[in-house]
Amino acid sequence: MRKTAVAIAALALAACATTPPVAQAPDAAPAATPAPAPALAPAPSVALMKEMVRQLSSDEFEGRAPSTASEPKVLDYIVGQFKAAGLQPGANGQWLQEVPTVEITASHFSPLVVKGGARPLSFSFGDQYVAASYRVTPRTQLKDSELVFVGYGINAPELGWNDYAGIDMRGKTAVILINDPDYAAETEDGLFKGRRMTYYGRWTYKYEEAARQGAAAAIIIHDTFPAAYGWNVVNSSWTGAQYYVQSANDGMDQTTANGWVQKPVAEAILKDAGKDLATLTAAAQRKGFKPVPLGLKASLSFDNAIRKSTSHNVVGLLPGKTRPDEYVLYSAHWDHLGRCTPDARGDDICNGAVDNATGVAALTAIAAAEARLGPAARSQVFVALTLEESGLLGSEYYGANPLYPLDRTVGGVNMDALQPGGRARNYAMTGGDKSELTDLFRAELARQGLVETPEEHSERGHYYRSDHFSLAKRGVPMFDFSRGTDLVVGGTAAGEAASQDYTDNRYHAPGDEYSESWDWSGIAQDVSLYFALGRTLADSTAWPNWRPTDEFRAIRDKSCAAPGGC
Numbered sequence: 001m002r003k004t005a006v007a008i009a010a011l012a013l014a015a016c017a018t019t020p021p022v023a024q025a026p027d028a029a030p031a032a033t034p035a036p037a038p039a040l041a042p043a044p045s046v047a048l049m050k051e052m053v054r055q056l057s058s059d060e061f062e063g064r065a066p067s068t069a070s071e072p073k074v075l076d077y078i079v080g081q082f083k084a085a086g087l088q089p090g091a092n093g094q095w096l097q098e099v100p101t102v103e104i105t106a107s108h109f110s111p112l113v114v115k116g117g118a119r120p121l122s123f124s125f126g127d128q129y130v131a132a133s134y135r136v137t138p139r140t141q142l143k144d145s146e147l148v149f150v151g152y153g154i155n156a157p158e159l160g161w162n163d164y165a166g167i168d169m170r171g172k173t174a175v176i177l178i179n180d181p182d183y184a185a186e187t188e189d190g191l192f193k194g195r196r197m198t199y200y201g202r203w204t205y206k207y208e209e210a211a212r213q214g215a216a217a218a219i220i221i222h223d224t225f226p227a228a229y230g231w232n233v234v235n236s237s238w239t240g241a242q243y244y245v246q247s248a249n250d251g252m253d254q255t256t257a258n259g260w261v262q263k264p265v266a267e268a269i270l271k272d273a274g275k276d277l278a279t280l281t282a283a284a285q286r287k288g289f290k291p292v293p294l295g296l297k298a299s300l301s302f303d304n305a306i307r308k309s310t311s312h313n314v315v316g317l318l319p320g321k322t323r324p325d326e327y328v329l330y331s332a333h334w335d336h337l338g339r340c341t342p343d344a345r346g347d348d349i350c351n352g353a354v355d356n357a358t359g360v361a362a363l364t365a366i367a368a369a370e371a372r373l374g375p376a377a378r379s380q381v382f383v384a385l386t387l388e389e390s391g392l393l394g395s396e397y398y399g400a401n402p403l404y405p406l407d408r409t410v411g412g413v414n415m416d417a418l419q420p421g422g423r424a425r426n427y428a429m430t431g432g433d434k435s436e437l438t439d440l441f442r443a444e445l446a447r448q449g450l451v452e453t454p455e456e457h458s459e460r461g462h463y464y465r466s467d468h469f470s471l472a473k474r475g476v477p478m479f480d481f482s483r484g485t486d487l488v489v490g491g492t493a494a495g496e497a498a499s500q501d502y503t504d505n506r507y508h509a510p511g512d513e514y515s516e517s518w519d520w521s522g523i524a525q526d527v528s529l530y531f532a533l534g535r536t537l538a539d540s541t542a543w544p545n546w547r548p549t550d551e552f553r554a555i556r557d558k559s560c561a562a563p564g565g566c
Contacts, residue, residue, distance in 0.1 A: 054514050071311060086367070090317035100397075103241050112300045136250035147293075148172050152206075156200060166291070181284065219260065219261055328378055331415070336356070355508070362418060392467055407560065411437055425486045483522055
């Protein structure tokens, strides 16, 4: 039976006294925060993490691109480290879970043609619209599909909101606004959490919901402020190869086509229908909005070149002592970009030291520390995931094909791009207070003398852009948090400068390389938190749920209500 928020909070506070404190790593910089309690638990090894990051980000592994000649070398190395850490094979007696993928590269795009208004309209691919198909088919064709403006394209029963109310979308194309109805709020108050983006605001959700509604296609209206990025990002992301997890039906349950149009294009289409985009947008922001048929029909087409391949997740297991059929999941993605655009030195390997050799190293160091500490009550699963950089595909495949039942997976932690640098005074929960895991997080911060601060740029929806999301959207609460910029040495000025330096000079570039000069004290602080939170969850009897109004609450409730669930 699940515990209430009050009960889990009490458990977390009790953990302050009963959970073995995490030791300061011997080679990490001393903390200026209050001294921790006497060390009883083995700290995750910084020495191990250093060596793993050095090796995983070496030129020998050529940037760890999946389904290339370097993948077997990467997998062999991670499996060897998992074995040395004391893990057992976690994929039905094997170390590897196959992840079948499909690459679809579209070409020969027709214009997007809209008819039925005062005059036919035609829009060119790339600068005015982009499109792709999730369907594995050599040609995509949308012909004379009725256009329907569906506001934000949201169906949220828990909020009493349905932008598709009263319309049959079969054969029709949904025209959809980006983000969610209260994105422009200054605060996080509101039905859709104000300026904080919810899953309903993400473009991925909008395509998924359109498919559930039976739509033939879905077109999102791009607008830079609510999207949090310009048309150049949309254009660059949608004009090359697209990657998907292979499905049994080759994606034929998805829409025929998904795409985006520039805001001026949408304005022109609506004007041709005798409508005004600003007026319809204002109406869509109010509860009770109904979809608006536009009296227009759209057509487009393109060819698809298809390539299928297989990559792998690496899975290890520490069986639980008293409740081995309950699971806590730890994850980090091993893949990166491989060879990429050369820098000024001619270096064309995106080594991915921070992103995400650090996460895999932390995953292994926590596993080794857990093995030394001895079995927890619950089983602990450690997964090094593939294809995160291609759209969270490794975690998506695990979520759709779990090796351990999701209704018996209590929760977990995901580690992605741990930044070198000093210790911080503050941490932020990515996604905000979404679940009862926040109660554990706050109790552990208090125990370690740290403070919680709000997530920076909550309007960008970072919670929905890393591997934990593939589990979250299936109901499993996952920890994802970030070290704050208020550093013990240097304060916020130093923290913000370091963050900006990485973004400007190393992120997704050949400059993301390992250096012997790294300050590991901040990473050690991160990993100590992940270690303590994971162990608390693994030794507890709680089944943390999402907050009552969270978009994933109904999914968790349903899985827990099933026989044997939660």
